[in-house]
Amino acid sequence: MPFPVRAHLRRLTRARLPFAARLGLSLAIGLGAAGACAYVLMHHRLRDEEIRSDARTVAADARTFERIARASSTQQEARSEISEILRADRDARLASVDRTVFEVALIGLLAGLLVFVPLGGTLVREHRKALENATLDGLTRLPNSRAFATELRAAVSRARRHGEQVSLVAFDVDDFKFVNDRHGHRRGDELLREVAAVLDDGRAGDRAFRIGGDEFMLLLARTSEAGALAVCRKLLERLERAGIRASAGLADLRPGDDHEALRQQADAAMYEAKRRGGHQVAPFSEIADETSVTSAEAGLALRTLLDLGEAETVFQPIWDLRRGRLLAVEALARFPQDYGFDGPAEAFDVAQRIGRVHDLDVLCTREALRRATRELPPDTLLFLNVAPQTLDRESGGDWLLQALDEAGMGVERVVIEVTERVGARTAAVAAAIDRLRDHGLRVAIDDVGSGAGGLEMLRRTHPDFVKVDGSVVAAADGDSSARAVLLAIAAFATQTGAYVIAEGVEDDAALELIRALPGAVRVDGAQGYGLGAPSPDMPTAQRPPASTQLAV
Structure with missing residues (x-):
């Protein structure tokens, strides 16, 4: 032949x-x-x-x-x-x-x-x-997420083998949802094609990808952080001349990191750029000390959880000490054990590391509202935990108002609970809280006394409810410093007219302590395992357990 x-x-x-x-x-x-x-x-x-x-x-x-x-x-x-x-x-x-x-x-x-x-x-x-x-994005004709995963792995492996540098940049269009809602999806598609054209028209050897939605990645081979920073600023300038604002997060490959860690760092840096106001580039090196990177397995588990929407809700009662009746229930997130998280705190920690806190918060909030809309007892408030990172976005708390509207839950029955541990986000979170309060929502500051930011949050947000951290309550009986902190928080809240709730009330001794505070200083409500543990069933009893002093 x-x-x-x-x-x-x-x-x-x-x-x-x-x-x-x-x-x-x-x-x-x-x-x-x-x-x-x-x-x-x-x-x-x-x-x-x-x-x-x-x-x-x-x-x-x-x-x-x-x-x-x-x-x-x-x-x-x-x-x-x-x-x-x-x-x-x-x-x-x-x-x-x-x-x-x-x-x-x-x-x-x-x-x-x-x-x-x-x-x-x-x-x-x-x-x-x-x-x-199969490896191209249908809208922009850029390589898609499948091609990105393959090329990123190969680029990191090549850089390790030859001792080269490689940098990764995550781009996200600012206010893209507003463009879609205001001008229609056709204009949104045109904008994405314009972004793709700018990113693809860079240096020879640079590779641009569209990951999905308004998220893009730029892979810069043999480029240090300083060189990548200069490239990013030029690209943002070109986008601005086209009338497009975008945020960029930059990460360079560090010793011991793999391709998954590099991507997580770029994502975290991009969210930091958005937190700073958007339309800028943030290097991961500037936030590396306060941001850790999770394992690939944990990141994959969280992404799978979000894709499948497998969040559950338990409810814990909050009691009014003066009237001896049910004041509210707090909705707490739980996740199936199959995902391997050691409680909800670890799941949210992983979400923060890979830049998915907002998505996880939205999932948990919608599930809690779905249950509460049908099961919340009359004349009972619903406390919803909201992460500061979720409020610290360009849209503020608009997503929350939309979720309440879709669930049919009246704003007068909902209290937004935000931790005092907001770090440098205090100003942005306070502004978001003010907008939510303008729509009729009430606000609670959680974990007050556990960190140094409690008084600042109290001063800037003027909350309706102040929740004293359980560690302060537990230590107040035998620790004079802890007792002084408890008295200071209660006195501050009393002066501003806020309703004070003591967390971590595990037994009658703790309950007696907070009921016996001197003078005009008072604690109005209590919450803890001694008064009712979190349960998948909605609390319906209007009176506390007969075994507690609160029932007397």
Whole structure:
């Protein structure tokens, strides 16, 4: 078989052809084989027929033989002459048959080639195009998330092998949801194509990807953080000239990190850029001391949890000490043990590390509202925990108002609970709280006394409820410093008119302590395992357990 033909067949057999291409190839080979088989079968069949015909001819020409024998000088000459006649006749008939069979086989082979060459070539091209499209984003024609995962892993491996530098930049369009809502999805698609064009028109060797939505990645091989920072600023300037604002997070490969860690760092830096107001680039090195990177397994577990929406809600009662009745229930998130998280705190910690706190908060809030809308007792408030990172966004708490509206829950029955541990986000969180309060929501500051930011949050937010951290309550009985902190918090809240709730009330001794505070300082409510543990069932009893002093 000629080498070009063998090479062509080798490529075809190695290619993962779709069914239609395999059908076309089979049809071509089948037609050619059919022609060849027809040639062989007809040749053998006609050869048998020729032998039988010879016998009939000999019998039929007996008288001819006799005439020739009489006319011939010897019998041997007669036989010789007759054999020559028969051989000439046979050769003539076989030549005619061979030509006919050869023509049939040639027609079959040509028909197969005529079918396969154009059809097979077209199908192979379409197959290659389908493989290419599988790694391209349909809207922007940039490589997609599948291609990004492959190339990022390869780039990190190459950088490790050759001792090179590699940087990764996460881009996210600012206020993209506003553009979609205000100007329609067509304008949103045009904007994404414009962003893709700018990112793809960079330095030779840089690779831009669209991961999904308004999220893009830029892979910079053999580039340090300083070089990548300069590239990012130029790209943001070009986007600004096109009327597009975007935030960028930059991370460079550090010793001991893998491709998953590099991506998490770029995501975390991008969210930091948004927290700072957007339309800027934030290097991960600036937040590395306050941000840790989780394992690939934990990150995958959290992403799977979010994709499947597997959040559960338990409820813990909050009691009014003065009236001795149920004041509210606090909704607390729980997750299936299959994901391997050691409680909800670890799940939210992982979410913070990979930049998915907002998504996890939204999931938990919607599940809590779904339950509470049907089960919350009358005249009972619902305390909803909201992460500061969720409020510290360009949209503030708009998503929360939308969730309440979709669930049919009135804002007058909901208290937004925000921890005092907001770090540098105090101003942005306080502004978001003010907007939510303007819509009729009440606000509680949680974990007051556990850190240094409690008084600042109290001063800037003027909360409706102040929840004293359980560690302060537990230590107040035997620790004068802890008792002083408890008194200071209660006095501050009393002066501002806030309702004070003591957390971590585990027994009657703690309950007696907070009821016996001196003077005008008071604690209005209590919450803890001693008064009711978190339960999947909604608390419905309006009076506390008979075993506690609160029931007296």
